[in-house]
Amino acid sequence: MAVLVMERGQRIELLRGGDSRAWEVVVNQYQISLSQYLYNMVKDKELARDLTQDTFLKAYQAMPKTEGDLNLKSWLYRIATNNAIDVLRRRKLISWFPWVEGATISREISNSHEVSLVQRELVRGVLNKLPGKYKAVLLLHDNQGFNCHEIGEMLNISLGAVKKRLARARVMFRDAYERVEKGGE
Amino acid sequence: MGCRKVRWLLALYDSGELNSEEKEEVEAHLASCQRCRQELDRLSKVPALLQSLQGDTWWADVSSPVRERLNASSATSSLPRAKPIKTEKRGIIKGRPVWQPVLISLVAVIIIVGASLGAIQLWEGDDLTQAAAEAVRNDPQVQAILGGGSMEVTEVEIAGPTAYVSASWGESTVEAQVDVASLNVKTILCATCSSLGPSIYRSELTEDEKAKAIEIAEADPYVRKILSHGLTLGEPSNSSPVLGADPRRVAWLPFEGDAATDEVRGVIVNLDDQDITVMWGGDLPSWWPY
Numbered sequence: 388m389a390v391l392v393m394e395r396g397q398r399i400e401l402l403r404g405g406d407s408r409a410w411e412v413v414v415n416q417y418q419i420s421l422s423q424y425l426y427n428m429v430k431d432k433e434l435a436r437d438l439t440q441d442t443f444l445k446a447y448q449a450m451p452k453t454e455g456d457l458n459l460k461s462w463l464y465r466i467a468t469n470n471a472i473d474v475l476r477r478r479k480l481i482s483w484f485p486w487v488e489g490a491t492i493s494r495e496i497s498n499s500h501e502v503s504l505v506q507r508e509l510v511r512g513v514l515n516k517l518p519g520k521y522k523a524v525l526l527l528h529d530n531q532g533f534n535c536h537e538i539g540e541m542l543n544i545s546l547g548a549v550k551k552r553l554a555r556a557r558v559m560f561r562d563a564y565e566r567v568e569k570g571g572e
Numbered sequence: 573m574g575c576r577k578v579r580w581l582l583a584l585y586d587s588g589e590l591n592s593e594e595k596e597e598v599e600a601h602l603a604s605c606q607r608c609r610q611e612l613d614r615l616s617k618v619p620a621l622l623q624s625l626q627g628d629t630w631w632a633d634v635s636s637p638v639r640e641r642l643n644a645s646s647a648t649s650s651l652p653r654a655k656p657i658k659t660e661k662r663g664i665i666k667g668r669p670v671w672q673p674v675l676i677s678l679v680a681v682i683i684i685v686g687a688s689l690g691a692i693q694l695w696e697g698d699d700l701t702q703a704a705a706e707a708v709r710n711d712p713q714v715q716a717i718l719g720g721g722s723m724e725v726t727e728v729e730i731a732g733p734t735a736y737v738s739a740s741w742g743e744s745t746v747e748a749q750v751d752v753a754s755l756n757v758k759t760i761l762c763a764t765c766s767s768l769g770p771s772i773y774r775s776e777l778t779e780d781e782k783a784k785a786i787e788i789a790e791a792d793p794y795v796r797k798i799l800s801h802g803l804t805l806g807e808p809s810n811s812s813p814v815l816g817a818d819p820r821r822v823a824w825l826p827f828e829g830d831a832a833t834d835e836v837r838g839v840i841v842n843l844d845d846q847d848i849t850v851m852w853g854g855d856l857p858s859w860w861p862y
Contacts, residue, residue, distance in 0.1 A: 398853065410642060412836055412851070414635050422632035427625055436632035443638045507628060510621050528587070529622035535589050554583035557618045564621065565614070 399459065403451050413459065414443055420531065421467050427526050428471040430515045438474065442467045458540075464527065465541045472519035513563045521556035528553055575601075575608055582608060586616050701728045704735035704750045711748065711757040718744050734758070777823055782808045785823035785841045792848050795839055797861035803827045805839065827852075 401409035421442060426435035445466050453462075514522050523542070527533045533541070535549040542549070578601045584590050585598050602609055705725040708714050714723070718741040726745075727738040735750040747761040777785070785808040789795050799805065808823040826838035840849040852860075 407642065411635075411639070412853075414638050416836060418634050419631040422634070423625070423628055423630070426628070426630065426632075432630065432632070436634060439632045440634040440637050440641070443634065444641055447642055507625055510625055525618075525622060529619040530625055550584055550589060551580060553587075553589070554580040557583040557615055558579075560621075561615055561618050564618075 399453075399457050402459075403453065405447070405451070410443075410447060413446075413463075417460065417463055418443075421463060424464070424526060424531055425467055425471055427511060427514060427530065428468075428519070428522060429474060430511050434474065438467065438470050442470055445470070458537075461533070461537055461541045464531070464533070465543075468523045468527070468542065472523060475519040509567060510564075513560060513567060516563050517556060517559055521552060521559060524549060524552045525556040525560060529557075575605060578605075578608060579611070582612050583615050585612060587619065700730060700735070700752060703755055704728055704730070704737050704752060705739075707750050707755045707757055708737040708739055708746075708748045711760075713760060714739060714746055714748055714757065717746055717760070718742075777808055781823065781843055784843060785825060788841050788843075788846050789825050789839045789848065792839075794861065795848065795850065798827070798850070801857070801859050803829045808841070 398409060402413065418439060422435055422439040425438045425442075426432060429435055429438065442463060446463055449466075514525070517525070524538060527538050527541070528535065535546055535553060538553075539546045539549045544552075578598055581590060581594055581598050585595070590598065602612065705728050708725065709723060718739065723739045723741040725737060725739045727736075729736045730752060733752055735752050737748045737750055739746055739748065749758045749760075750756070751758055786805060789805055790799070795805075804827075806826040806828040808825045823841045823843060824838055825841065836851050836853040838851055840851065842848075
């Protein structure tokens with residue numbers, strides 16, 4: 388019989404101390420949402436997998452250097468976002484996306500499951516057109532459910548800057564999406 | 573306020589991110605501007621499109637590689653070692669080291685106690701390969717995935733304490749990991765179960781296993797104390813938050829009836845050795861049975 392009690396703060400202390408069980412829980416708790424977020428960021432499953440792994444390893448290494456009360460979730464997303472933007476910048480991942488085919492398929496397929504698959508690919512394709520920092524804010528807010536205040540703390544930018552970025556990202560996304568819907572590009 | 577100035581506020585109008593002053597400005601403008609009303613309409617679909625991504629079933633299971641890397645780095649780095657967890661009366665309680673590397677030094681011979689015969693069988697080399705293949709062939713979950721047909725074991729690779737067995741039938745293929753010491757089939761990777769690529773097959777616990785998990789948990793005096801404070805145990809599942817454990821042999825029973833919380837709270841029952849771990853994330857209630 389073992390008891391693993393994690394009081395607020397104590398959990399962070401356990402993580403800072405490199406406690407393997409506490410880290411197990413963290414990895415299991417966040418790997419699904421982090422890997423999906425990273426997949427939407429980079430549009431490449433293998434890369435998303437590597438980045439997810441890397442996020443946890445970086446967190447593990449950096450954890451002992453952190454101080455005070457730490458919002459673990461935001462902190463992991465910060466590492467993940469920086470990782471992804473860094474990779475996007477370095478690789479200049481501008482992937483080709485079959486706009487017209489995708490749009491055509493979605494009109495032809497009657498199976499709703501497949502429609503939603505195609506739909507998701509379309510959304511990811513449009514997202515991929517946006518610069519990393521806009522994509523990140525859009526995904527964090529509209530997909531991952533963080534509010535502007537949390538995103539500001541996460542990315543180390545002011546609340547006003549987050550709002551402007553989110554507004555701009557939504558407009559950019561909307562414009563790109565409508566172009567696809569019209570079968571352009 | 574003109575259209576230009578209101579434009580960026582419009583993009584945030586639906587998301588509760590505007591303060592009351594900004595909201596009023598937008599509403600006043602919308603009342604008199606048809607074009608901006610249309611613009612708002614076109615913008616309001618964006619969050620829903622982004623949310624459609626949540627239908628994704630793909631996600632990366634990085635638990636094993638992360639575990640390996642962390643084990644490797646904690647062995648070599650100067651990071652502080654894990655501290656045992658203290659509770660008042662129980663002194664230092666350490667859980668079973670689920671996450672430690674399995675310290676099975678498998679030489680050439682694996683000894684398996686044949687329960688039915690009461691005899692000792694020795695597996696080596698090809699025999700071990702055969703035995704691992706047989707374990708996969710007989711596994712009900714593998715059979716379920718492969719449709720119960722006459723599956724073909726295409727490859728057996730033994731690496732340390734684990735045998736990796738690939739099997740297929742028709743279009744379906746699985747890769748099962750078999751613990752060579754016990755010949756228990758552990759994780760099953762199914763490459764053809766989903767159109768999104770290989771994923772860990774997380775089967776449901778059987779009804780018997782669920783019942784056993786509840787029985788083990790409820791028999792534990794410490795768990796009983798916790799349950800006496802208006803909590804109940806939820807449906808056992810194998811999506812245990814314990815890394816490194818065979819997901820099919822460990823049941824996770826969440827505590828229910830608590831105020832809504834996103835903390836991890838529940839009981840982990842190892843069905844093999846009946847080991848119990850209580851997990852309680854967040855603040856401890858005043859009644860906590862130390």
